[in-house]
Amino acid sequence: MRAARYHGPGDIRIDEVDRPEVTDPEDALVRVTHTAICGSDLWFYRGQQDRDVPSGVGHEPMGIVEEVGEDVVSLESGDRVLAPFAISCGECEFCRKGLHTSCSNASSWGGENGGGQGEYVKCPTADGTLVKVPDRHADDPETLKSLLPLTDVMCTGHHAAVNAGVEAGSTVAVVGDGAVGLCGVLAAKRLGAERIVAMGHHENRLDIAEEFGATDRVTERGEAAVERVHELTNGGVNHVVEAVGMESSMNMAFDVARPGGTVGYVGVPAGIEEAEFLGTAFGENIALKGGVAPVREYIEELMADVLQGTLDPSPVFTKTVDLDGVPEGYAAMDEREAVKVFVDLT
Missing domain, CATH: 3.40.50.720 (NAD(P)-binding Rossmann-like Domain)
Structure with a gap:
């Protein structure tokens, strides 16, 4: 698969990498259709934060479930899902009180999970992390653009x-x-x-x-x-x-x-x-x-407002690129030519 990776300050490239695989019964594999570049991504882009070279980048994916592990109960292949920037189990002490960013079984979108700015991601503890978009809204481009900011900002x-x-x-x-x-x-x-x-x-x-x-x-x-x-x-x-x-x-x-x-x-x-x-x-x-926002706690409440037309954060996206345009998107945000970049992989 193809994915954006960090190769050093100011150096984001689109590389061929191994596609992640479902290896655990609680995993889900998601084909990314939309993602974004975040202001927090600029910390490593500007060399102000340590990061492995090379490494997958991005943490705001939306896409279609391709495969699920045998223990996943809330999702199935073909579902449209939003992925909060933090992976959480949904069952530990902290998840139960709405503090998913302190999950005892937390994971991230980098490493073997693929990074959020690529063609596929693997989500561990899929039931506790991924949020399904209702089928009747799953293919409307404008609605999806309005939903994507719920993954983070x-x-x-x-x-x-x-x-x-x-x-x-x-x-x-x-x-x-x-x-x-x-x-x-x-x-x-x-x-x-x-x-x-x-x-x-x-x-x-x-x-x-x-x-x-x-x-x-x-x-x-x-x-x-x-x-x-x-x-x-x-x-x-x-x-x-x-x-x-x-x-x-x-x-x-x-x-x-x-x-x-x-x-x-x-x-x-x-x-x-x-x-x-x-x-x-x-x-x-x-x-x-x-502190760091427990997105999973809020995402369903805010999604309901987006779907009924009373909330639309999509104007924060002031530039749209495809996967090949991700390096250009980083540069635009770094130079303050864009507020936030929408990445369309469809």
Whole structure:
């Protein structure tokens, strides 16, 4: 089969590799029809994260089940499935309480499983991981494009909004205008937020934020951005979505929060050394809640909204490529020419 693989910083290639095989009774083999390139993929692409050379890449596959192990009970060949970015068993202590990303039997899409940006993936513990798309929606291209962000960024933005305590009537600030931040805006709107301040530096991305429900945009940087949010909201907000993970963005998230507020964070931590925000958190009794999103916990709830037409995160995809175009897609995201890249293997 053909799959995208990492060969070093800035070097993604489409290679011929062995197709994964069903070797365990709980396995499923999935033919990938759609996948995506994630902002978190840029960490290794930019040489900021260690990774084996060469190694399969990608973690957001959608496709058709080709084969299942004898113990798989919820799926059969021909089913259309979504694959959350984390593989989970669905049965351990952590899966049972909705924390699938801490699964005691966790696995990833790399290695012998094929990587998520290739023609096939193998899913261990398929019953606990894969989510079936209802047959009546399984072949509609627009619906599938709207569903694909649920494998990661839409559920991640939702996780941040939930942990920030967003509810009907809330005023929310969203720090970051990447795909996760934009989905955080959409999630806050879905949860009933009345006012949503989108904070970022790219007008085209903030246009998407407004499409998703943002009522205000803040493009200033540093202290000027904090002052602008305080001016717009009469002293800050009770609910903050942090979707970047840098020291500066964490500091900003706490600086725009009102005393007693909550920061829901899902930005992967990077370069945080002094953690100045902890002093603000302590002094102002601001809570910090979040972490890596347990997509499997949220995916069915959000899929129901997509299928009934009340939720559509697909505008985060601003570039589409085929499998051969994946290296080009990485470059486009690295150069901020694309928010998120949709990969169509059909």
